[in-house]
Amino acid sequence: MRKRLALTALALATAVTAVTAVTAGAAAPATATRPDPVRQGLETLVRSDHAPGALASMMDRNGNVRTYTAGVGDRDTHATVLRDGQVRIGSITKTFTAVVVLQLVGEGKIGLGDSVESHLPGLVRGKGIDGQKITVRQLLQHTSGLPDYEEDVTDDILERRYLSPRDALDVALKHEAVFAPGTKGEWGYSSTNYLVAGLIVQKVTGRPLAEQIDQRVIQPIGLRNTYFPAPGETTIRERHPRGYRQGTTDADLRDVTEIDPSASWAGGAMVSTTSDLNRFFSELLKGEGEGNRLLEEDQLKQMRTTVDMKVEGYGAGLGIISMPLSCRPGDNRIAWGHSGGIPGYGTWAAATDDGRAASVAMTLEPKTGQAMGHLEEAVKAGLCR
Incomplete structure (x- = not known):
């Protein structure tokens, strides 16, 4: 939720x-x-x-x-x-994961039109769910119809129980598909999409997703205080404010700074x-000739190709959201970014x-x-x- x-x-x-x-x-x-x-x-x-x-x-x-x-x-x-x-950035992790996937697209190792089945044979199966019919693009854009699993793993996160990506996927696949993949006009936000995308990255590269994000995104642009927690890591490494979760009353706040975000993984585990x-976002949006160190022009264009999110003025790209930015009357510019929520913290980040x-x-x-x-x-x- x-x-x-x-x-x-x-x-x-x-x-x-x-x-x-x-x-x-x-x-x-x-x-x-x-x-x-x-x-x-x-x-x-x-x-x-x-x-x-x-x-x-x-x-x-x-x-x-x-x-x-x-x-x-x-x-x-x-x-x-x-x-x-440092704070936990929740779903802004999805943008980092999407960048890695798109880099692999640029290297010819993944195709946006590839089926999930072609990379993870037999893994994504369930009621109304067939990996042969879901594409990589649909994963990144939340048009796959895969059900979200996040509500089911909140207790694991809060009680600091490690959940592997495969275990988390098993939780997701207990649910029925929300809609058929690529159904016209349908869009449904689901962290399961990025769980699968992360597994594809690991299958294609033969390396952990955290390592790929570090080597392909964090290090090249000099993000000194950003990292993907190691398995079982529950603390925040550097200076940080405490994070809280609200109970049934305004005064009932629980300190949840130390959690295990492993269940959120490719869709929500990072700290920054x-x-x-x-x-990160200003570097990501640099156009041709501006020295973008993350994505080539073709991949950035794909990332910024949006579908309707059913909210006026907003669009869902590949791991990124476009939102209207009306700073003054008649100003119709847009900004690009993502939001994130996880026990302890909420975050929004964007750039123009x-x-x-x-x-x-x-x-x-x-x-x-x-x-x-x-x-x-x-x-x-x-x-x-």
């Missing part, structure tokens, strides 16, 4: 409220007449959505960076939120910082073609569309600066 909320929220996003922000970092003070909208966005996450803390990083087209924080980084000690601390996410990037994180698992909408609005505020 938490992953679907990250996208359902696109229809529920509302403007952030005007409140005084608590910030740290390079951001200039807001004036009384023109309060900083990013600060407002973080305070909304803390005050309205009850996140203990929130943090953000904004990069303009010239590479200048502003950082923001609000709330506390630890409810017990009341420590301040660390600027650019808001500044690293800005670097002209080099701007924005990433926002909250230290509470977003369990409402409103919370994810507020994350998105804070990102848009940063992109419109």
Whole structure:
């Protein structure tokens, strides 16, 4: 459910409220007449959505960076939120996985029209599910009809139980297909798609997915604080705010900083910082002649070819989402990015073609569309600066 909320929220996003922000970092003070909208966005996450803390990083087209924080980084000690601390990024992991798949497409090792069966014979079978009829493109674009398994593994994640990708796939295949692969007009977000995509990467390369993401994405563009947790790794390696999960009341918050994200794997296990996410998305969107170190022009074009997500103005590409960015009347630009929700943290990150990037994180698992909408609005505020 938490992953679907990250996208359902696109229809529920509302403007952030005007409140005084608590910030740290390079951001200039807001004036009384023109309060900083990013600060407002973080305070909304803390005050309205009850996140203990929130943090953000904004990069303009010239590479200048502003950082923001609000709330506390630890409810017990009341420590301040660390600027650019590491957070679990949830489904933004999908964009990293998609980049690796598309690199392998460019190398001729995978075809977007390849069937799942051609790479993983006999593995993807179930009620209404046939790997012979599902293509790699459909996996990356959520048009395969595969059922989502995330709700079934929440307890495994919270109780720090390791779940291998094959075990997680077995959980998913107990469910019936949502629709036939490639059905016109159908789109259904499912982390199972990226579970299968990750298995294809490992089959084709003969190497672990985590290693491929590190060697093909993280190292080439210098993401110093981004990593894919090792099997059984439950802690966050570097400086980070604590992450929480909300119970039945506003006051009932559980510290879930230490979990086992293995069940989320290719679709949600990674850790990063808001500044690293800005670097990642801004690098990913570089066009021909701009020195894109991640994707060739043909593969980037495929990534940015979208289908309707049934939310006006939004489209689903291959591991990336297009969203409208109306900074002023008559402005019809778009931004490209992804959201993520996992026990402890919620994140939104996006960039524009002209080099701007924005990433926002909250230290509470977003369990409402409103919370994810507020994350998105804070990102848009940063992109419109």
